[in-house]
Amino acid sequence: MSAPGHWSVPGHWSSGVNPDIHSERTSPSFPVERVTNLLDGGAELTATRRHVESIINSDSTFSQDDRYFLTRVEQYEGSVRRAVRLREKMKELGWADNGTEAMFAFRVLGADVAFGIHNGVFIPTIKELGIEAQIAKWVPLAQDLQIIGTYAQTELGHGTYLRGLETTVTFDPSNQEFVINMPRLSSIKWWPGDLGRSATHALVLAQLYTQGKCQGMHAFIVQIRSLVDHSSLPGVTVGDIGPKMNFDQVDNGFLILQNVHIPRENMLCRYSEVSPDGTYVKRGSDRINYFSMVLTRTRLLSAEIIPALAKACVIAIRYSVVRRQSKLKPGEMETKILDYQMQQQKLFPQLATVFAFHFMASSFEAFCNQVKVQIKSKGDFSSLPELHALSAGLKALLSDVCSAGVETCRRACGGHGYSLLSGLPSLYTRVAGSCTYEGENTVMQLQTARLIKNAGFQLQSLLQSGVEQYVAWDSTSILLAQAAIAHCQYTIVNNFVETMSRLQHEPEIQQVLQVLCDLYALSGILANAEEFLHDGYMTGHQLDLVTASQRDLLTCVRKDAVSLVDAFDYSDQQLHSAIGSYDGHAYQRLFEWAQKAPMNAKVPFALFLALSSCC
Numbered sequence: 001m002s003a004p005g006h007w008s009v010p011g012h013w014s015s016g017v018n019p020d021i022h023s024e025r026t027s028p029s030f031p032v033e034r035v036t037n038l039l040d041g042g043a044e045l046t047a048t049r050r051h052v053e054s055i056i057n058s059d060s061t062f063s064q065d066d067r068y069f070l071t072r073v074e075q076y077e078g079s080v081r082r083a084v085r086l087r088e089k090m091k092e093l094g095w096a097d098n099g100t101e102a103m104f105a106f107r108v109l110g111a112d113v114a115f116g117i118h119n120g121v122f123i124p125t126i127k128e129l130g131i132e133a134q135i136a137k138w139v140p141l142a143q144d145l146q147i148i149g150t151y152a153q154t155e156l157g158h159g160t161y162l163r164g165l166e167t168t169v170t171f172d173p174s175n176q177e178f179v180i181n182m183p184r185l186s187s188i189k190w191w192p193g194d195l196g197r198s199a200t201h202a203l204v205l206a207q208l209y210t211q212g213k214c215q216g217m218h219a220f221i222v223q224i225r226s227l228v229d230h231s232s233l234p235g236v237t238v239g240d241i242g243p244k245m246n247f248d249q250v251d252n253g254f255l256i257l258q259n260v261h262i263p264r265e266n267m268l269c270r271y272s273e274v275s276p277d278g279t280y281v282k283r284g285s286d287r288i289n290y291f292s293m294v295l296t297r298t299r300l301l302s303a304e305i306i307p308a309l310a311k312a313c314v315i316a317i318r319y320s321v322v323r324r325q326s327k328l329k330p331g332e333m334e335t336k337i338l339d340y341q342m343q344q345q346k347l348f349p350q351l352a353t354v355f356a357f358h359f360m361a362s363s364f365e366a367f368c369n370q371v372k373v374q375i376k377s378k379g380d381f382s383s384l385p386e387l388h389a390l391s392a393g394l395k396a397l398l399s400d401v402c403s404a405g406v407e408t409c410r411r412a413c414g415g416h417g418y419s420l421l422s423g424l425p426s427l428y429t430r431v432a433g434s435c436t437y438e439g440e441n442t443v444m445q446l447q448t449a450r451l452i453k454n455a456g457f458q459l460q461s462l463l464q465s466g467v468e469q470y471v472a473w474d475s476t477s478i479l480l481a482q483a484a485i486a487h488c489q490y491t492i493v494n495n496f497v498e499t500m501s502r503l504q505h506e507p508e509i510q511q512v513l514q515v516l517c518d519l520y521a522l523s524g525i526l527a528n529a530e531e532f533l534h535d536g537y538m539t540g541h542q543l544d545l546v547t548a549s550q551r552d553l554l555t556c557v558r559k560d561a562v563s564l565v566d567a568f569d570y571s572d573q574q575l576h577s578a579i580g581s582y583d584g585h586a587y588q589r590l591f592e593w594a595q596k597a598p599m600n601a602k603v604p605f606a607l608f609l610a611l612s613s614c615c
């Protein structure tokens with residue numbers, strides 16, 4: 001520490017690691033690398049991921065040092081540059097689109113690389129709902145960025161209620177074409193990502209009409225811009241929907257189609273098709289055209305939703321050991337804020353939640369892949385309702401909990417948590433979108449509730465009393481949504497316990513993770529205490545025991561907290577945080593990054609004159 005009164009504005013970094021964070025890493029009670037391996041799915045995958053990250057982090061195109069000081073157009077153009085560079089890298093290095101390296105590359109870059117809907121929804125939907133000939137035609141063009149696609153389903157007037165979508169696609173057997181129309185203002189496609197400036201093609205989800213009958217929502221590939229000069233095609237009006245809470249780098253757009261003609265072959269027809277004479281042929285489940293959303297909900301858990309809370313925990317816990325404020329014991333040094341029980345009560349249940357959700361998402365993705373194979377190779381749709389119900393409930397629960405958890409981490413960092421430079425506000429505004437997109441959470445919970453017994457009794461008694469089905473359903477919906485959440489919580493705790501039981505051959509990591517498993521379960525009981533008391537499932541005394549046990553567990557986690565967040569293995573480039581970096585030099589980074597603010601650029605002389613003239 002420099003002598004009082006004599007210090008220099010840091011023009012350089014304090015070398016090494018902040019001693020306050022260094023002391024937290026000297027004796028972890030578990031092998032940190034083994035937890036990293038467990039989270040990656042094995043040591044080999046950790047090595048592959050790190051190799052991919054080192055390639056990305058060493059390429060200046062992917063650098064985002066100025067990310068907090070860019071205009072919206074600069075953010076969009078930067079994300080497009082990164083997307084094109086990534087495609088070049090993948091070609092140079094031979095990373096296959098469905099390979100591990102590409103999966104890690106997209107995960108590291110997330111929405112910071114353009115064409116997230118193109119890569120994450122447009123291409124997978126063609127693979128799932130298209131026949132082999134359609135996959136062979138469109139997917140290579142898309143993977144090579146010769147076409148850019150979007151997924152255009154939501155309209156100005158409808159997002160949740162898909163049976164209410166107004167865009168019509170009518171088959172004309174005389175010329176073997178579909179004619180697409182949007183009958184009114186509320187029919188305009190509104191929100192699709194990559195649509196506003198980038199997309200050349202759209203997967204348009206619309207009501208299919210053939211032989212005068214509506215056959216419900218189907219998917220159609222529609223070219224919307226020229227591949228020569230990128231201008232919009234005849235009958236097409238397209239643009240950006242304007243500023244949003246986050247995702248400024250994404251060109252969410254609007255699309256109007258008036259009398260646009262497409263060939264019959266452009267309807268994705270793995271599970272349904274229109275014959276040349278206009279006959280509609282259906283294969284499989286009524287709701288198979290919703291399958292792409294089920295897959296996206298599942299992928300978003302580990303691609304977007306859980307990483308937001310994981311990064312927030314890394315930032316908040318690292319900052320909480322380098323931030324000293326007030327004194328626990330008079331006369332001693334100021335206290336690390338992580339030593340306050342309240343700070344532990346805020347942050348450690350969030351940390352336990354990340355592990356619980358990580359293990360749940362891994363198990364659920366395995367189940368989802370199993371169902372995909374069942375459907376595609378055997379035409380067996382029997383597991384689709386369960387997959388839908390659970391994917392809807394998990395997406396709703398995990399996005400709700402992770403959004404609230406990121407906000408808790410942000411608030412736990414005081415004023416610096418309110419600075420964009422901490423990385424926390426943008427983590428929150430970004431993950432908050434997941435409570436809405438890919439199925440609004442309330443509606444998703446109610447989809448899960450269709451399976452749940454207790455709510456069913458209430459529903460049954462209403463129906464038996466003669467109440468109409470839709471009235472009975474809506475008047476039970478609060479109970480139904482609660483039942484759906486409880487069902488998902490039970491599934492998550494059960495999965496965490498089962499995951500721990502499979503670690504008996506690694507006692508050191510089993511022990512530290514078991515503490516988090518217990519903390520997650522007990523915190524869940526405390527957060528829903530009224531339910532357990534209401535049903536007589538627990539007494540007040542038992543709840544007191546839960547509270548005391550939770551407090552003891554917080555103390556157990558405290559010793560290893562920094563090592564546990566280090567195990568997530570996020571690089572500083574991925575955290576984009578001045579207060580959560582590995583070396584713990586929060587104050588130096590805040591000061592240096594602030595110098596980049598355009599507000600600190602040389603005051604223009606004209607402004608100086610104007611200011612001086614008014615005083």
Ligand SMILES: CCCCCCCCCCCCCCCC(=O)SCCNC(=O)CCNC(=O)[C@H](O)C(C)(C)COP(=O)(O)OP(=O)(O)OC[C@H]1O[C@@H](n2cnc3c(N)ncnc32)[C@H](O)[C@@H]1OP(=O)(O)O
Pocket residue numbers: 110111116117119120121151153154159160161162163193287288290291293294296299300303304384385388436437438439440443447450
């Ligand atoms: C990895 C990603 C890329 C990463 C990249 C980088 C990051 C980037 C981040 C941003 C990424 C943004 C990505 C946003 C992309 C969008 O937001 S796309 C638009 C998403 N929109 C939605 O999710 C719409 C939500 N609405 C719906 O799904 C449907 O309207 C509902 C709610 C399921 C209701 O459908 P419905 O036809 O009215 O059916 P309903 O009457 O409720 O049910 C009838 C029966 O069908 C069943 N059913 C309903 N749905 C299904 C289904 N899907 N399957 C099976 N059965 C079903 C019901 O269970 C029910 O069965 P029974 O109980 O009768 O046995």
Ligand SMILES: Cc1cc2nc3c(=O)[nH]c(=O)nc-3n(C[C@H](O)[C@H](O)[C@H](O)COP(=O)(O)OP(=O)(O)OC[C@H]3O[C@@H](n4cnc5c(N)ncnc54)[C@H](O)[C@@H]3O)c2cc1C
Pocket residue numbers: 117151152153154157158159160161190191192193247252433436437438439440442443
């Ligand atoms: C960041 C972002 C990216 C997106 N990307 C895409 C994309 O790429 N492609 C695309 O097609 N769409 C996209 N969307 C749109 C998104 O899918 C819709 O916003 C979402 O499906 C919700 O529909 P909505 O906005 O019409 O809300 P509504 O369906 O109008 O719901 C509004 C509110 O009404 C209530 N409500 C609605 N229905 C019910 C019900 N049955 N019971 C009880 N309450 C109900 C709920 O409180 C709900 O929050 C995106 C949205 C966002 C925010």
